[in-house]
Amino acid sequence: MTPRRHSLVLRLIATGAIWAAALLVAGGIALTGLYERAVLGALESRLQSTVNALVAASETSADGEVSLAREPTDPEYNLVFSGRYWQIADWRTEDRLRVIARSRSLWDERLRPPDRLMEAAAAQPGTPITMKTVGPDEEPLRVIAQAVILSGRPDMVVVLAAEDQRPADREVRRFGLISLGLIAFFAIALVAGLVLQVRFGLAPLFRMREAVAAVREGQAERVEGQFPSELQPLGDELNSLIDHSREVVERARTHVGNLAHALKTPIAVLLNESRSEQGGFAELVERQADTMSRQVDHHLRRARAAAHAKAVGAKTDVCATLDDLTRTLQRIYGRQGISIGFECEGEVFFRGERQDLEEMAGNLLDNACKWSGGEVKATVRLAGDGRFELLVEDDGPGMDAERREQALQRGVRLDESTPGSGLGLSIVGDLAAVYGGALTLSESELGGLLARLELPSRKR
Template structure:
């Protein structure tokens, strides 16, 4: 069902189906009309032949003094001399009998009684003397024949005479069927050609839209900043609007960053003043102000960082190479923690992956996790950058040789404000900030057990080309 709905929403499918349906309808109607026209033409040609035979018989017929009808000349077509040849003629008085009683007939009739009256019998013929009437009847030897009858009153004759000429219709019908078959094959080939042309025309016509889709995808992946290039007149207004939207989006993000930065400075300074004054005083009130001020500062840091990350995550076109960022963080942390312990940060070589996001966010996420590994581990840290299991994703796995976390404590470690180690400085914002940053980018932070025996934090993020 979903495939049918998706197919029905396809512009290319609509154009192809509409054009193909209309073309096939025209071809079918044209084929039927041409076939019927050929059949009618074959019958008219057969009627013309029979009309010539009747004219010859009437012109050659005479009535003698004894009232007997005689022919000065009979049709010279050899088929009239061959029994059951499919060509017949006869002359019979116009009577009201069930069947005509021929006074003259072709040898091709042989011992058959006679050609039959047309549908309706002899009575309608008497009222339309001199006119030729055509009909399809079953003739001699059970052959389907085309019958032509004309009633004429000859000089000296007491009664009118009916002149008959008939021809087997089967050869004409066979020719018509052959023509219909040939026509059907020709129209089928034409239909296949038309369908191919329609599909090609639609593909060529919609190629700019496919190119536009690819260009928009490159903008989203960070390969280009705007939709540059030559587009058809019908598509150019759309690309102009998209470029204006991209520019507006960048301007909004820049303003948001500026406002967040101004807000950070506006809030942090008064909070720092309150903390300094409270720490300089003694007593319960000073301790209360100190605790609440520190809580305010933690919340301000958290939500400012989250707001900044959200603004950057919505920015289209951002891209960052992962490996150089990891290498820079590793060198910085080795110098920082190398004074306290014997540090060994091993960054495993991996593919050249690109993070679809801001470098600052990647530095904060990966730096926070690598700093925790150095802080809580015994000195060995292993970092691996690899492709994610899902398409267009990457993973950064950071493991240490520290005490690790029990499975039930790992979920709590991702909760904002929860500190599992009260002896280490901090406010418990690190892992929660990383997890929220990852979710803002459509990724995730997963905690597990490292091969070194400690904790392994796996950061899953969107990737681009």
């Protein structure tokens, strides 16, 4: 199962957006709370002014009755059930709430504050106590109660002023909705700013990625470009690694060449000496020396291909290489009446060395020509996932499944009448495996054998 990959850009944007959203929401809640306190504070300030005016206008007669020298001038107190009310009540043990005076807006009703409000006011004379209650029209009221002791009266009176809280609540809700809209707008603006900031901040990293990809695809030899001080050491290390990789490849090529010279000369001497002698021993030496020579060639090719496969930036034009091969083989086998067709679907580039591609494709084409009845066809096409396919078909006798499996084994020759060492298809399979590719054999539509070679590709 392929591990899930997380985008660094998305991670930065998501964390920044979540943090910004949390701060904006917290700020919006805090501002709405502060605004609610301000609105309710203004409402309570108006109520407190009414209470103060009523206390100041209260007078006590000789018989202890309370009257008002003047009533509040606010016209809302004269409209029935207007939502603004005042009331003066007598606080007695046997009758806790006897209305002494009330606003015209109460009509024949009276304020019925909670007992705990009255008890709290009576416990702290002169201190305003605020609570919520229900008005005569079943509206929610904000009420202030203040107990006062008037001269000439043994009992306290409680002055109450109340106002409908719904307009204040509507104002707070309106402010909250406006705040929500502004928060949403700021959130979108912040996310857009975060995207721009992250894209701009990570642009050098994207350029480095493109530079590394250009080296990998063979479009450049080194990671080039100006990078910030945080990334420049990474670019220098990548260039050092690329140089080291090329040095290792060159060293491997040198060792392969030295080994080839060291082994081929003694083997050539053995072959020459055995061919100049007669007898069974000479023939045995000749066969074994010839086998040694083929095996040396085979493993040297594998070693060279392995070094090339690990090199960074190797790239070969597949269509041009195959076109040259088919033209050459056409001149060789054309005298035998064999026609070699070649088709390339688009531009395809092999992620490897040209000589390795020539050896793999040449072996397949040469094998097809040897067994062909007159027609050989080669097709190159992209296979997706960074790979391409080389299809080589012939109209020869073909093979069954068992023989096709045997044909891929090293040194196996299914027909001794044809020239060869039995290493051709095995060499192709081994070289393809070194590059991470594969060789498969199946039945061709032409009636013969179909060799399907799959190898890694590069972009143009």
